[in-house]
Amino acid sequence: MEGQGRFVTRSLPAMSYSRLRRTRRRWMSRRRRTTSTTSGQPRKQSYPLYPSVQHLLKDNGLTKEDADKIPATGPNGRLLKGDVLAYVGSIDKDYSAKQSKRIQKLGHLDLSNIEIAPSKKPEAKKQTPESEMSSLPQETEIAMHISLSAVIATQKRVQDTLGVKLPLSVFISRASELANEDLPLSARKPDADDLFYSVLGLDKVVPRSSRGNYFPAVTGLPPSIPRALTPLPRKADVFDELIGTKARSRTASALPPLIGAQGVAAPMNIFSVVARPGEERRVEAYLEKMKLVLEAEPGRLVV
Structure with a gap:
């Protein structure tokens, strides 16, 4: 990606490109809704509550109607465990909002602290055939x-x-x-x-x-x-x-x-x-x- 919210488009067929544009608009609208709800505004919970949230509500004597009054900082306005703890006073009220912003910030690649790598040292000279021959037994x-x-x-x-x-x-x-x-x-x-x-x-x-x-x-x-x-x-x-025979000379064996x-x-x-x-x-x-x-x-x- 060249920047936040921008895509690198390639040569695609006409139908695929239009589908990509619709997907991009849907993703941007969902992101705007998520960003708007990270401020911690109370809203009606249309999604099922997380098991951890249900457990905290039951331990603190809160009902489903009380959950709609708790500021939600989760994605798409969902209620998180930290929201319930902040509502009952176990943690700071702005803790969940800070953590959401922190996670959102860390979700993007930070390239601001890039440093130039030091130059590599010259490689050692390779052994010549003469030195290799001298090293042989x-x-x-x-x-x-x-x-x-x-x-x-x-x-x-x-x-x-x-x-x-x-x-x-x-x-x-x-x-x-x-x-x-x-x-x-x-x-x-x-x-x-x-x-x-x-x-x-x-x-x-x-x-x-x-x-x-x-x-x-x-x-x-x-x-x-x-x-x-x-x-x-x-x-x-x-x-x-x-026997009257002459002595024959013999030769040395070759x-x-x-x-x-x-x-x-x-x-x-x-x-x-x-x-x-x-x-x-x-x-x-x-x-x-x-x-x-x-x-x-x-x-x-x-x-």
């Missing part, structure tokens, strides 16, 4: 020095005994398989299953280790081109001399090269593994097992 590369002297000595003994030269990549691959067994669990946040086991007291029964899937990157010498395996001569034995371990022949090399966040302890245990097998127990890698 970073992976850690864990390295360990491991000597291959014992592996090279074992390799030479196998070659002298069986006539087969096992590449160092085979030793490293088998050592990695052994080192991946029974690794400690990663330091991750407990999931729903862990919390459930903890509530039931089964957290001590749940296994504390699992199999890993790591493989080290070995650095020492630059990778070399793998050479073709040369046939190894076989010594003639007594059985060959009796094994697939291992990525990252070709050309590793230095006595001391660096084994490194990239650990994801929370797996640092797990990777360290893996490298320690690799060091133990390659330096102290290389014979386990032959069988």
Whole structure:
């Protein structure tokens, strides 16, 4: 609404607009009657009395005829409870009129005390992709020095005994398989299953280790081109001399090269593994097992 008693008209059909005008005139006439009766003039009550008004009239010994003599301040000249209380002297006589005016005033939206809202503070700058990348957890590369002297000595003994030269990549691959067994669990946040086991007291029964899937990157010498395996001569034995057969030379069994371990022949090399966040302890245990097998127990890698 633009103001009190004014309506914002829209483009309506002719019949609807005329009906709207009649409704507006009826509402304005009813409002004038209501305003004229708020001054508290006695009038005959044509509407049924409110239950609260009937109760007060009965308690104070007043009749229906006496109700017509009481100044009424309600809508359309109806008698209110406050009018009866003011008539018998329980409250001020102008109390009902004041309350009616107050309610009528509060019934309209007061826009006189509108204040301009303070200006908003500038929004914080959004994080750039570089800052978001820096906030992400970073992976850690864990390295360990491991000597291959014992592996090279074992390799030479196998070659002298069986006539087969096992590449160092085979030793490293088998050592990695052994080192991946029974690794400690990663330091991750407990999931729903862990919390459930903890509530039931089964957290001590749940296994504390699992199999890993790591493989080290070995650095020492630059990778070399793998050479073709040369046939190894076989010594003639007594059985060959009796049956008159010649000793045939046999070739070493061709094994697939291992990525990252070709050309590793230095006595001391660096084994490194990239650990994801929370797996640092797990990777360290893996490298320690690799060091133990390659330096102290290389014979386990032959069988």
